[in-house]
Amino acid sequence: MKLTTADQFLKERQNPTEETDNSQLDQTVLNIISKVKQTGDKALLDMTEKFDGVRMDDISVSEAEFAEAQEAVSDEFTVAIQTARKNITAFHTNQQEQSWFINQTGGITLGQKVTPIERVGVYIPGGKAAYPSSVLMTIIPAKLAGVNEIIMTTPPDSDGKISPYVLAAAEEAGVDKVYKAGGAQAIAALAYGTETIGKVFKIVGPGNAYVARAKKWVFGDVAIDMIAGPSEICIIADETAQARFVAADLLSQAEHDEQARPLLITTCRHIAQAVKAELSRQTERLERKSVIQQSLAQNGRIILADTLHEALDVANQIAPEHLQLMIRQPFENLANITNAGAIFLGDYSPEPLGDYAAGPNHTLPTSGTAAFSSPLGIYDFVKKSSVIHYSESALHAISQDIIAIANTEGLTAHANSIQIRKDEDDA
Amino acid sequence: MKLTTADQFLKERQNPTEETDNSQLDQTVLNIISKVKQTGDKALLDMTEKFDGVRMDDISVSEAEFAEAQEAVSDEFTVAIQTARKNITAFHTNQQEQSWFINQTGGITLGQKVTPIERVGVYIPGGKAAYPSSVLMTIIPAKLAGVNEIIMTTPPDSDGKISPYVLAAAEEAGVDKVYKAGGAQAIAALAYGTETIGKVFKIVGPGNAYVARAKKWVFGDVAIDMIAGPSEICIIADETAQARFVAADLLSQAEHDEQARPLLITTCRHIAQAVKAELSRQTERLERKSVIQQSLAQNGRIILADTLHEALDVANQIAPEHLQLMIRQPFENLANITNAGAIFLGDYSPEPLGDYAAGPNHTLPTSGTAAFSSPLGIYDFVKKSSVIHYSESALHAISQDIIAIANTEGLTAHANSIQIRKDEDDA
Structure with missing residues (x-):
């Protein structure tokens, strides 16, 4: 992982990055959207055959498949997602918004009425990995908001099956319908509807480049949560930090993919060296070693700051998805954080705690968008109407x-x- | 204005509308964005010469220009915008969100920290018309949210001047900087910055097709409020409604532009006829008669509903920007409204009251997007960070x-x- 000063790092960031040319990707995505609009289910079935390698007759997940999934998962997993659901529910319940009214003398009533969005679509990636945690994090707040119908789509494997972990989590979270469809075609189906899939008003959830780009294109016709970029972690560590923990947490982010950005900002040269050594040592025994090594080499940075003040300033400019404060006085410095998706305080609040079970949402603004966006929450699944009476x-x-x-x-x-x-x- | 039944109207809506081909517009807009990214202020000055017909050296509005504007506007106007500011401030203050924390036994603290967006850009259309009300409606909530720097851009006239009404309103609302720049080039400047204009994190405010499309393209790199479509009003009237008022309110929407959609849903055939007669009578004496006639003929509808229940159902499916309930029991039926930008109750709460002075925001979701979006509010100018300590x-x-x-x-x-x-x- 490259070592740099705060000044160097900020200068590097100011240099205009290369323009990404999305025209090829856009052409593909727009073709897919257009086909789904024209031929609905037929387009979905054809594309599922083409992209997921399975020819299906029916994209609906049946009651029998839900039951099979419950049988297939371990008791340990079931207990774990029940704990997660309980904590996610407890946290998000605090986000409930009330309608309010003000009466003024002279016969004036003004107000703000809060109403749930009627139908919401949740996209969950499939393929080799299964992400039951994303299922919980997207469906639970929609459910708490009072959304009437929550539809989930996820691509099937080459046997036409959905991961039992994903199905079990969806049932635990309270999904209404699950369909086997992935990629840009699933986003188009949710946005415009097909014979089987009802049109929704908002689409949320993570996905690959096709999914992200399709979400950008349907935005406006429906609402979307965000266009997610690579995952990031930024750890601010002073001389009191434990290098083994710091390294382990950077690695947990690095394993996501080669584009993931693990950043350490430290005021202590000794910690910088110790973390570097720990990164090498711990990487060796990790399964996703090659992904981690690429992420660290390409996007990882250890940034030396002169003062904690400078470290916090750099972090605010980065506006990281995850920010860990592993410093002597984390709570005391919370007031100085202006841009971050989620803030983890102290040595025993590592990012995976937030990913899975603490309660706050793990769907967070990436790529600096924490400067202007929020974690997914109940507020994403309601809308307001003004009320005026004179x-x-x-x-x-x-x-x-x-x-x-x-x-x-x-x-x-x-x-x-x-x-x-x-x-x-x-x- | 065409008469139709509720069934016919809903069927009409279900038929797929023609796909709008935006590729030509997109090409133009993407070229403009690219030029502004490359040559900054120079691109802005060149395009202002090309599109607004004036060659300028400096795009900043000076102190002297603000002072001139204050001299130029009438006392009546100044009093009016002070009243509007007071009411807008009073209403929006109720939207203030607090950070919150929960402590759980066992050493767990979870929370949600609310922080204002640091820099925001407001776009205000120019040209022949001046919209001081849009200035107040966009800047005041940003100011109340605690945004550190609020930048406004608006195109100059062919003398290089900005409307004194717009400048006076901007000063009243508490703007930090005003720049003379319009169209897609202004949106690009706000999104990516130039030598003069600092990059912002969110862009809000109305605009023409170029502005709307540019906002769609920069979305993701910055936040935007919404992509505004044509203005709509939907009035539900029963036999107690006053036809003169109903007609006047439909006309107030129709005058915006030919694309505006004035809709009346009524359970009373007599009211339908009386409103039709009033529309003809009142249109005759209105300045924007030709725009109004086109809007009524092309997009206006009088929808006959069998019951109030059916009328409300149709309105919810339309999800109108403005909904007026001119019925016997407006408050009692508020619970049945699920989709609307702003809801006006009773005979003396016409839509122009909300446009200018009642307090709620007039920047509202259009084209059915009230099914998933909210009026502009303080919540648009803050973001949340989760806080986790174990x-x-x-x-x-x-x-x-x-x-x-x-x-x-x-x-x-x-x-x-x-x-x-x-x-x-x-x-």
């Missing part, structure tokens, strides 16, 4: 101001709508 | 569950991050 006298009292602005904007029919009520009163 | 013993208590899920997902470095802490404890 009495006759209250409207008359404010008429002149409305007419003045309307006339300034040249919108005389707006002024007319007020004037016509005023005339009646004056008559 | 004590050593709390982590050990949950270790087995985390390791079980991590192993299921094949992420053994995640398991290692937990195991390494457990081993230390066991040793």
Whole structure:
């Protein structure tokens, strides 16, 4: 992992990165979307054959498949996801928003009405890996928000099966329907509907480049959670940090994929060296060693900061997905963090704790988007409506101001709508 | 305005509308974005000459220009926007969100930290019309959210000037900087920065097709509020409604542009006829008569519903930007509204009241997106970070569950991050 100073690191970041040319990818994705819009289920079945290598007649997951899944998973797994569900539910329940109303004298009532989104689609990646944790993290907040129908899609394996872990987690979380469909075609099906899959109003969940790009394209026709980039961890460590823990946590992020960015910012040269040694030592015994080595070499950095203040400033500029404060006084420095998806405080709050079981959501803003976005939450599954009631006298009292602005904007029919009520009163 | 039954109307909507081919527009917009990224201010100045017909040296609005604007506007206008600011501030203050923390026995602290977005860009259309109300509606919630720097861009007229009404409103709302730049080039400048304009993290505000499409393209690199479509009003009227008022309110929406959609749903054939007559009568004396006539003819509908229940159901399927309930019991029926940007209750709460002065935001989800989006609010200008602290013993208590899920997902470095802490404890 390369060592750098804070200044060097920030300069590196300022240099314009190469433009990614997505035109080829976009062409493929737009073709897929167009086919699904035109031929619905047929397009899904054809593409599942092409991309997932299995010809199916029916994309719905049956009751029997759910039952099989429950049989197939271990008791240990079932206990673990029950614990996770309990903690995720407890945390997210605090995000519940209430409708509110204000009454003002003179006959004015103003308010904000909160209503769940009616139908939501959850995309869960498939292929070789199974991600039951993503199932819990996306479905539970939608369920708590009061979403009426939660639809999940995930690509089948070459036998036309879905991972039992994913199905068991979906059932535990309270999914309404699960369909076997993956990639950009699944996103198109959720956004526009097919004979089998009902159109949803919002699509959430992680996915590969095709999924991410398809989400960008359907955005506007439906809502999406975010366009996820590579996973990141940024650890701020001072001389009190334990190098073995720091290294283990950097590695947990590095194993995701070669694009993952494990970053350490430290005020202590000794810690920098000790973490480096630990990284080599621990990597050796890890299964995903080759992915980890590439991630560390290509995207990993150890950044030396002169002061904790500088370390925090660099972290805020990075706006990392995960930020661990492994410093003497983590709570005391929370006020100085302005940009981060999730903040982990102290030696015993490693990032995998947040990934699986602590309760907060693991669907977090990546690639610096924590500067302007939030973790997935109940607030993603509701929308607000303003409510306005004025009495006759209250409207008359404010008429002149409305007419003045309307006339300034040249919108005389707006002024007319007020004037016509005023005339009646004056008559 | 065409008369239709609810069934006919809903069937009409189900038929797939023609695909809009945006490829030409996209090419233009992507070229503009690319030029601004490459040559910054120079590109802006060149394009302002090309599109707005004025060659400028400096795009910053000076103190002197602000002072001139204050001189130029009438006292009546100043009083009106002060009233509007007061009401907008009062309403939006209720949207303030607090950070929260939960302490659990055993040494667990979980929380959600709310932080304002640091820099925000506001786009305000220019050209022939001036929209001071949009200035207030976008800047005030950003200011209340605690945004550190609010930057506004708006295209200059052919003399290189900005409307004094727009500048006076921007000052009243508390803008930090105003720049003379319009169109897709302004969106690119806000998203990626130029020598003069600092990069922002979120772009909000209305705009034409170029602006809307540019916002779609920069989305992901920055946040955006929404991609606005044509303006809509949907009025539900029963036999107690006053036809003159209903007609005036439909017309206030129709004057926006030819694409605006004025919709009336009524349970009363007599009201349908009376509103039709009033529409003709009132249109005659309105300035924007020709726009209104086109909007009514092309996009207007009077929908006859058999029952109030059916009327409400149709409205929920439309998910209108503005919904007026001009019925006997508007408050009693609020619970039955699931999709609407803003809901206006009763005879004296016409849509222009909400556009200018009541307090709620007039930046609302259009084209059915109220099914999944909210009015612009303080919540658009903050983001959340999760906070996680576990004590050593709390982590050990949950270790087995985390390791079980991590192993299921094949992420053994995640398991290692937990195991390494457990081993230390066991040793």
